Amino acid sequence: MIPALIVFAYLAIVVYIGVFAFRKARGKQEVEDYFLASRSLGPFVFLMSLFGTNMTAFTILGSSGHAFANGIVTFGLMASSSAFLIPLTLLLVGTRVWALGKRHGFITPVQLFRDRWETSHVGTVIFAVQAALLVPYIIVGVMGGGTTLEAVSGGRVPYWLGGAVVALVVMTYVFFGGMRGTAWVNTFQTALFLVFGGVAVLVIGWGMGGFSRSAEAILASGESFLLTRERVSPLYFLGYSFIPLSSIAFPHITIFCLTARRMSQFRRTVILYPLCIAAIWLPCVFLGVMANRASDVPKVQEKLEARRTLASAAATLTPAAKDALRARAAGDDVLVLLLEHYAPLWLAGLLGAGIMAAVMATDSQILALSTMFTEDVFAHYEGRTRFGEAAQVHTGRAFVIGLTVVAYAIALRLPESIFAVAVQYAFTGFAALAPLLVAALFWRGSTKWGALASTLWVAAAVIGIAAVNAAVPAPPPGQATPVWTLAGYEVVARTAGGPSILGLLPVVPVVLISALLMLVVSALTPKPGAGTIARYFPDSVPG
Amino acid sequence: MSPPSRMKKALLCLATLVVYLLHQDYWFWRDARPLVFGFVPIGLFYHACYAVLCALLMWLLVAFAWPGHLEREAERPHEDRQP
Numbered sequence: 001m002i003p004a005l006i007v008f009a010y011l012a013i014v015v016y017i018g019v020f021a022f023r024k025a026r027g028k029q030e031v032e033d034y035f036l037a038s039r040s041l042g043p044f045v046f047l048m049s050l051f052g053t054n055m056t057a058f059t060i061l062g063s064s065g066h067a068f069a070n071g072i073v074t075f076g077l078m079a080s081s082s083a084f085l086i087p088l089t090l091l092l093v094g095t096r097v098w099a100l101g102k103r104h105g106f107i108t109p110v111q112l113f114r115d116r117w118e119t120s121h122v123g124t125v126i127f128a129v130q131a132a133l134l135v136p137y138i139i140v141g142v143m144g145g146g147t148t149l150e151a152v153s154g155g156r157v158p159y160w161l162g163g164a165v166v167a168l169v170v171m172t173y174v175f176f177g178g179m180r181g182t183a184w185v186n187t188f189q190t191a192l193f194l195v196f197g198g199v200a201v202l203v204i205g206w207g208m209g210g211f212s213r214s215a216e217a218i219l220a221s222g223e224s225f226l227l228t229r230e231r232v233s234p235l236y237f238l239g240y241s242f243i244p245l246s247s248i249a250f251p252h253i254t255i256f257c258l259t260a261r262r263m264s265q266f267r268r269t270v271i272l273y274p275l276c277i278a279a280i281w282l283p284c285v286f287l288g289v290m291a292n293r294a295s296d297v298p299k300v301q302e303k304l305e306a307r308r309t310l311a312s313a314a315a316t317l318t319p320a321a322k323d324a325l326r327a328r329a330a331g332d333d334v335l336v337l338l339l340e341h342y343a344p345l346w347l348a349g350l351l352g353a354g355i356m357a358a359v360m361a362t363d364s365q366i367l368a369l370s371t372m373f374t375e376d377v378f379a380h381y382e383g384r385t386r387f388g389e390a391a392q393v394h395t396g397r398a399f400v401i402g403l404t405v406v407a408y409a410i411a412l413r414l415p416e417s418i419f420a421v422a423v424q425y426a427f428t429g430f431a432a433l434a435p436l437l438v439a440a441l442f443w444r445g446s447t448k449w450g451a452l453a454s455t456l457w458v459a460a461a462v463i464g465i466a467a468v469n470a471a472v473p474a475p476p477p478g479q480a481t482p483v484w485t486l487a488g489y490e491v492v493a494r495t496a497g498g499p500s501i502l503g504l505l506p507v508v509p510v511v512l513i514s515a516l517l518m519l520v521v522s523a524l525t526p527k528p529g530a531g532t533i534a535r536y537f538p539d540s541v542p543g
Numbered sequence: 544m545s546p547p548s549r550m551k552k553a554l555l556c557l558a559t560l561v562v563y564l565l566h567q568d569y570w571f572w573r574d575a576r577p578l579v580f581g582f583v584p585i586g587l588f589y590h591a592c593y594a595v596l597c598a599l600l601m602w603l604l605v606a607f608a609w610p611g612h613l614e615r616e617a618e619r620p621h622e623d624r625q626p
Contacts, residue, residue: 227575
């Protein structure tokens with residue numbers, strides 16, 4: 001119970017930092033200060049906080065859980081592709097978003113879209129889809145909180161209570177601290193995890209008797225695929241390189257780009273981002289793989305046993321039995337289990353707090369939702385004029401509480417892993433919304449109808465992915481169940497990680513079709529007025 | 544900073560494309576050995592080095608293709624600021 005108490009103490013510190021430590025005196029810039037910290041974040045806080053915003057339960061628990069089942073391929077699938085694409089999009093897109101926000105006073109991406117494409121209701125549709133796609137990411141945070149607290153308390157804090165505690169803590173400091181509180185909490189949390197991630201590797205490596213022995217043992221066993229990428233096709237691997245496109249399209253990242261005091265603060269962030277990715281993901285993936293040799297950790301052994309049963313007897317099991325085995329085999333908590341077993345109690349608590357730090361990156365998504373609802377819906381439809389600023393804030397908070405409760409209820413029932421939920425729904429959906437941002441910023445010919453077509457397609461595609469997942473039970477890892485075959489070709493199949501389309505991750509066709517719709521529909525529909533085009537492309541030649 | 548010349552732009556685009564393609568490494572696909580430092584599989588080590596390469600690429604892009612004009616435009620006085 002001692003590690004759990006340390007984690008609870010940590011949560012109290014986080015609330016203090018978020019709510020009180022960096023509170024600014026209230027004045028006439030209250031709205032911009034709450035939502036964007038008055039566009040005043042310095043270089044260090046900007047880097048650490050932006051990185052912390054992207055460092056979620058998915059990064060820590062999801063990556064180690066995925067690596068536990070699939071091996072080192074996890075790093076190439078998500079980390080190294082993110083090391084390339086996320087800083088590149090920050091440089092190309094993030095700086096433009098910052099400049100437009102500074103010039104036109106935008107607080108949310110939908111405000112930019114509305115102004116750029118001279119539209120009102122299409123913006124509302126984009127808001128609705130963005131808000132719905134953020135829910136899976138919040139679910140991931142709740143799942144991470146529940147998993148971590150349950151593991152560090154040895155089961156005394158049940159999953160449902162752990163998830164609820166994390167959701168409450170995050171909502172508290174987001175509501176009272178706004179962007180300033182969230183940024184400082186993220187900075188504190190990122191620094192904490194960067195320090196304790198390294199300590200975790202050393203402590204667990206020592207406890208396991210050295211990683212060389214474990215690596216050799218994996219190679220000598222029948223699971224040497226864990227140290228290669230042989231179970232994933234190069235085409236499937238290529239598809240994952242589309243996933244990091246989602247980062248810049250996430251509203252909380254777009255909004256965060258607006259908080260920098262000066263554009264030069266992007267410089268250091270862009271350069272150091274790949275190194276931060278490696279520093280966080282390497283220990284998580286490596287420890288996830290090595291957990292397969294943690295033969296003296298009973299709970300890990302139970303997972304391995306469940307995985308073996310699932311692989312050998314899948315054909316004879318009922319869907320309910322398969323779901324139960326899949327839940328037992330899930331590796332989202334292996335990192336915490338390794339810490340609990342190999343680290344002294346006080347250190348396990350501190351390291352658990354470090355993991356909790358990452359899990360609580362949900363704060364940015366909750367703040368973004370609050371910002372988007374109050375600005376893009378309430379204020380846009382004259383709510384502020386009719387009911388006043390206080391009502392605007394109250395309505396935004398009520399909206400966020402409602403969405404978080406929905407996310408919490410879903411998290412309690414979901415059989416899928418953190419990695420699968422994040423990749424299939426949130427990442428795929430936002431990656432496919434990236435063409436909107438790119439078209440708005442770089443293509444004079446883009447129109448609101450093109451944006452609407454892309455957005456509706458993205459919504460339909462994500463619903464389709466969820467429908468396939470609901471209708472076809474997941475096969476064991478490494479196998480695929482055909483869903484739709486055409487002329488001998490397997491067009492759609494169900495894998496353990498969700499549907500695949502022509503052997504590709506769904507994100508590839510979903511992004512390509514989204515971009516195509518934007519191009520074709522925009523080409524066929526009327527463009528915004530010359531005045532608007534001139535404001536966004538001052539150096540362009542009319543035509 | 545002056546805007547990059549066409550040649551410099553082309554070289555930077557080429558460097559970016561090469562780094563993207565290097566992510567699709569087929570050469571260590573089925574190999575775990577050599578184990579670097581005695582425990583890091585070569586495929587994982589390659590991608591860790593790839594992250595460092597990305598940082599170098601970003602340094603190049605920031606040094607030679609920094610969109611400084613955006614900051615100047617953003618700081619310019621304007622009348623179209625939204626409420």
